[in-house]
Amino acid sequence: MTMSELTTLLGWTAVINIVVLSITFVMITAMKLFAMSIHQALFDVTEQELQLLYLRFLASYKMLNLCLLRPGWRYKLWAID
Numbered sequence: 001m002t003m004s005e006l007t008t009l010l011g012w013t014a015v016i017n018i019v020v021l022s023i024t025f026v027m028i029t030a031m032k033l034f035a036m037s038i039h040q041a042l043f044d045v046t047e048q049e050l051q052l053l054y055l056r057f058l059a060s061y062k063m064l065n066l067c068l069l070r071p072g073w074r075y076k077l078w079a080i081d
Contacts, residue, residue: 014065017061017065018065020061021058021061021062021065024057024058024061025058028054028058036050036051
């Protein structure tokens, strides 16, 4: 795998993860009551704990995306041939 192929791969994975993060954010905010009722029934947690878990999930996923997947995409933007 060449550097160009790797950069393209990491760029597309970053785009896909940004889309997944955006969809997850919209689903959690728009369908909050529905999602909370399902998760409360499945995992037996309170509403306040569940809100904190949602926030931690979004923050962790965002940081993972920023730290691991964006460097390849940035390399492509700033590469000098």
